Amino acid sequence: MDFHSILIMMVTLIVLAYIASAVFERFGLLGLIGEIVIGIVIANLAIGDWTLLGQLGIEMGDSMGGEPSQNYEIIELFAELGVIFLLFSIGLETKVKDLLSVGKAATLVAVMGVIIPFVAGFALIQIYDGNMHHALFMGAAMVATSVGITARVIKDMKKINAKESRIIIGAAVIDDILGMVVLAIVIGMASSEGGASNVALISIEALVFVLASMAAALWVVPKIYGFFEKRNKDKPASSRTSISRLVLAIMVCLGFSLIAYEIGLAAIIGAFLGGMLLAEYAHWWKLEERVESITALFISFFFLNVGMQVDLGSLTDVTVVALSIVVILLAIATKYIGCSVGAKMGDKTLSKGSRSIIGYGMVPRGEVGIIIAAIGLASGAMSSELYAVAIMMAVATTIIASPMLARAFKKEYPPEYDPTMEELV
Amino acid sequence: MDFHSILIMMVTLIVLAYIASAVFERFGLLGLIGEIVIGIVIANLAIGDWTLLGQLGIEMGDSMGGEPSQNYEIIELFAELGVIFLLFSIGLETKVKDLLSVGKAATLVAVMGVIIPFVAGFALIQIYDGNMHHALFMGAAMVATSVGITARVIKDMKKINAKESRIIIGAAVIDDILGMVVLAIVIGMASSEGGASNVALISIEALVFVLASMAAALWVVPKIYGFFEKRNKDKPASSRTSISRLVLAIMVCLGFSLIAYEIGLAAIIGAFLGGMLLAEYAHWWKLEERVESITALFISFFFLNVGMQVDLGSLTDVTVVALSIVVILLAIATKYIGCSVGAKMGDKTLSKGSRSIIGYGMVPRGEVGIIIAAIGLASGAMSSELYAVAIMMAVATTIIASPMLARAFKKEYPPEYDPTMEELV
Numbered sequence: 011m012d013f014h015s016i017l018i019m020m021v022t023l024i025v026l027a028y029i030a031s032a033v034f035e036r037f038g039l040l041g042l043i044g045e046i047v048i049g050i051v052i053a054n055l056a057i058g059d060w061t062l063l064g065q066l067g068i069e070m071g072d073s074m075g076g077e078p079s080q081n082y083e084i085i086e087l088f089a090e091l092g093v094i095f096l097l098f099s100i101g102l103e104t105k106v107k108d109l110l111s112v113g114k115a116a117t118l119v120a121v122m123g124v125i126i127p128f129v130a131g132f133a134l135i136q137i138y139d140g141n142m143h144h145a146l147f148m149g150a151a152m153v154a155t156s157v158g159i160t161a162r163v164i165k166d167m168k169k170i171n172a173k174e175s176r177i178i179i180g181a182a183v184i185d186d187i188l189g190m191v192v193l194a195i196v197i198g199m200a201s202s203e204g205g206a207s208n209v210a211l212i213s214i215e216a217l218v219f220v221l222a223s224m225a226a227a228l229w230v231v232p233k234i235y236g237f238f239e240k241r242n243k244d245k246p247a248s249s250r251t252s253i254s255r256l257v258l259a260i261m262v263c264l265g266f267s268l269i270a271y272e273i274g275l276a277a278i279i280g281a282f283l284g285g286m287l288l289a290e291y292a293h294w295w296k297l298e299e300r301v302e303s304i305t306a307l308f309i310s311f312f313f314l315n316v317g318m319q320v321d322l323g324s325l326t327d328v329t330v331v332a333l334s335i336v337v338i339l340l341a342i343a344t345k346y347i348g349c350s351v352g353a354k355m356g357d358k359t360l361s362k363g364s365r366s367i368i369g370y371g372m373v374p375r376g377e378v379g380i381i382i383a384a385i386g387l388a389s390g391a392m393s394s395e396l397y398a399v400a401i402m403m404a405v406a407t408t409i410i411a412s413p414m415l416a417r418a419f420k421k422e423y424p425p426e427y428d429p430t431m432e433e434l435v
Numbered sequence: 436m437d438f439h440s441i442l443i444m445m446v447t448l449i450v451l452a453y454i455a456s457a458v459f460e461r462f463g464l465l466g467l468i469g470e471i472v473i474g475i476v477i478a479n480l481a482i483g484d485w486t487l488l489g490q491l492g493i494e495m496g497d498s499m500g501g502e503p504s505q506n507y508e509i510i511e512l513f514a515e516l517g518v519i520f521l522l523f524s525i526g527l528e529t530k531v532k533d534l535l536s537v538g539k540a541a542t543l544v545a546v547m548g549v550i551i552p553f554v555a556g557f558a559l560i561q562i563y564d565g566n567m568h569h570a571l572f573m574g575a576a577m578v579a580t581s582v583g584i585t586a587r588v589i590k591d592m593k594k595i596n597a598k599e600s601r602i603i604i605g606a607a608v609i610d611d612i613l614g615m616v617v618l619a620i621v622i623g624m625a626s627s628e629g630g631a632s633n634v635a636l637i638s639i640e641a642l643v644f645v646l647a648s649m650a651a652a653l654w655v656v657p658k659i660y661g662f663f664e665k666r667n668k669d670k671p672a673s674s675r676t677s678i679s680r681l682v683l684a685i686m687v688c689l690g691f692s693l694i695a696y697e698i699g700l701a702a703i704i705g706a707f708l709g710g711m712l713l714a715e716y717a718h719w720w721k722l723e724e725r726v727e728s729i730t731a732l733f734i735s736f737f738f739l740n741v742g743m744q745v746d747l748g749s750l751t752d753v754t755v756v757a758l759s760i761v762v763i764l765l766a767i768a769t770k771y772i773g774c775s776v777g778a779k780m781g782d783k784t785l786s787k788g789s790r791s792i793i794g795y796g797m798v799p800r801g802e803v804g805i806i807i808a809a810i811g812l813a814s815g816a817m818s819s820e821l822y823a824v825a826i827m828m829a830v831a832t833t834i835i836a837s838p839m840l841a842r843a844f845k846k847e848y849p850p851e852y853d854p855t856m857e858e859l860v
Contacts, residue, residue: 011503011508011511011512013511013512013515013696013702014693014696014697016512017689017692017693017696017702018693020689021686021689021690021693024682024685024686024689025686025690028682028683028686032679078436080505080508083436083505084512086436086438087436087438087441087509090438253727253728253731254457256728256731257449257453257731257735258453260449260731260732261446261449261450261453264442264445264446264449265446267442268439268442268443268446271438271439271442272439277438277442299724299725299728300724300725300728300731301728302678303678303681303724303725303726303728303729304728304729304732306678306681306682306685306725307685307729310682
């Protein structure tokens with residue numbers, strides 16, 4: 011292990027991300043967008059033969075067999091850990107009862123937010139080049155929802171306890187399950203191996219995992235907790251105990267991420283469910299601030315890495331640019347419309363502003379869209395041209411929708427009249 | 436990157452370390468010793484062809500050209516980050532003025548703790564096999580002090596503000612500089628290239644770095660801080676600001692680690708100095724608890740990795756076992772005597788109990804002794820037999836001395852009369 015090179019890379023990236031975030035916030039923009047933008051700059055900065063990536067020992071690899079360098083793999087690992095701990099901390103602030111209370115709305119938001127973008131993406135590419143495999147994968151990439159991005163906005167705005175946030179988070183979990191099903195079907199069709207029974211199996215596994223986690227949070231954890239608290243009630247809680255509890259929470263977080271991963275769900279969905287398992291005790295155990303600190307070390311790598319996927323070189327291709335613009339507009343419109351209509355169907359009491367929050371909250375495709383496009387490229391079912399378009403779509407929806415979400419939140423909850431602030435300050 | 440395999444490894448190791456630590460603490464032993472012992476078990480557990488390491492995708496590599504696997508490199512990275520953040524948090528609780536007030540004692544402890552073990556180790560191996568290169572490297576390995584181990588004991592016992600702790604920490608910094616000089620000389624002599632001017636250069640660089648950090652902590656940081664506080668005093672400090680400050684602190688921590696590494700000092704010495712830079716504001720910025728949380732994620736990998744270096748197979752060799760016992764006893768005795776005598780010379784007011792704390796605190800060789808032995812083995816200046824002995828010495832001194840240190844602390848500061856507890860509770 012070349013620790014020296016890793017240290018140089020870590021320091022450089024953390025400093026650049028910090029500056030970009032601070033500059034964007036100075037101008038009233040979201041810090042995470044600054045980090046994504048600086049990621050684009052880092053990946054594309056070249057002066058003659060000199061590249062910043064080369065300087066930092068980062069080789070991102072490619073689908074043509076180019077292997078990523080160790081330093082890039084560490085960025086990927088930190089990015090993944092960052093978003094896992096971010097979703098874990100969102101889970102820690104989400105009680106099962108609150109999530110269940112928005113269950114119907116969340117389900118309809120997820121379903122509508124899957125169907126409409128998929129149909130639109132599929133139809134567009136069918137018209138564009140008539141290749142069904144291309145069309146299927148673009149549809150699947152447009153289905154993705156990056157709850158990581160939205161979660162960060164919600165967390166920064168201290169809106170985790172708002173009803174709209176709970177609907178978005180719940181819908182994102184369901185969306186991930188549906189997205190996995192769509193992807194499994196698409197891969198099955200593209201590789202012309204049926205695999206329908208396989209799709210049914212993983213869907214059932216995923217559903218069982220989600221429901222079992224919720225049931226455990228409601229009925230099993232309180233019993234275990236009660237048992238240990240009774241045993242330990244005569245011992246004073248020291249800072250040692252507090253660290254010990256944090257390590258226990260880390261085990262739950264990574265353990266649930268692992269289970270989700272094994273089933274075929276995104277690891278972050280597991281992390282979220284793991285957090286929810288401890289939500290009733292998180293405040294008492296002072297977990298939020300501690301997990302937040304771990305997240306802070308890693309999370310910039312996540313946003314940087316999203317930006318780093320953009321190859322500005324592909325923008326010299328007029329077709330890619332034109333198609334990207336169409337796909338981006340379609341991706342935003344279909345997800346926004348699908349989700350806000352779903353929200354209206356699921357909960358008549360939601361105001362127009364609330365539906366708008368939910369619509370924008372589901373738009374960012376972020377890393378999930380990128381992963382699906384990469385699977386399509388690697389399996390040969392997607393062209394490199396359409397891959398570039400899908401990356402543009404995933405990053406652009408994130409950059410465009412996050413500020414809209416923030417603005418929609420501010421409009422619906424003006425700071426001075428914000429009913430959710432009191433409990434959080 | 437095989438994230439799945441990394442996740443399985445992380446969960447397994449964190450769970451095993453947690454259990455081992457809890458079991459040892461249950462029996463009144465130090466948790467970190469449990470983690471080192473479970474590290475030995477993990478590295479040596481084999482049933483027929485099945486090994487736990489193989490199961491976890493860990494290949495540790497060897498000096499004969501065997502490459503470590505990615506999973507093992509991640510253990511090494513986490514171990515290094517863990518001890519870096521641990522020393523950073525020790526730095527955060529160490530004010531320059533407090534360190535300077537024990538400067539004379541710390542210097543004498545370090546100097547005596549370098550000379551006596553080196554002479555003893557050198558003489559022993561000269562008598563044993565007459566090979567001067569072997570003797571030089573064993574002497575250098577016996578000079579090492581693993582402040583990481585001692586720091587953890589001190590931190591767990593909440594004794595960072597005790598005078599003895601400040602002397603140990605100060606002596607460890609000086610010890611690392613002296614150790615680096617010794618190692619440079621030994622490598623120079625072993626490779627029969629003079630390099631004396633090089634030794635002088637890096638010694639001066641190291642001294643300048645340490646003194647400049649202290650000067651910056653005393654005079655530069657307060658000015659910068661005052662400037663920014665004045666600008667921000669009308670803004671309320673939100674949790675966002677608090678995270679932003681943590682990221683700033685992380686930059687200082689990793690940046691100083693990098694500088695130390697560039698100079699040739701251990702990265703952890705840089706991390707400690709970086710922490711000291713912010714010590715006056717750490718409490719106000721609530722940094723301790725946040726850095727402690729980051730440390731908690733990583734630090735078990737550090738103790739596990741120390742244990743994992745032990746190859747129980749080498750214990751079938753009677754010569755290795757016999758020589759190990761002699762070297763271990765000599766390593767403990769010479770460091771203990773050297774440092775407690777140094778303490779007496781440097782500060783006449785220290786009680787016998789205090790000198791005993793300082794003596795035991797400097798005994799653990801931990802990862803530093805292992806690194807020096809590995810350099811010797813890789814450069815061909817040390818035999819594999821003596822390498823095994825040096826590893827045994829490094830691990831055994833750690834396992835034996837840490838509980839002695841804890842006991843010496845408890846004896847000198849009985850819990851009920853502890854004057855340092857009040858300010859910390």
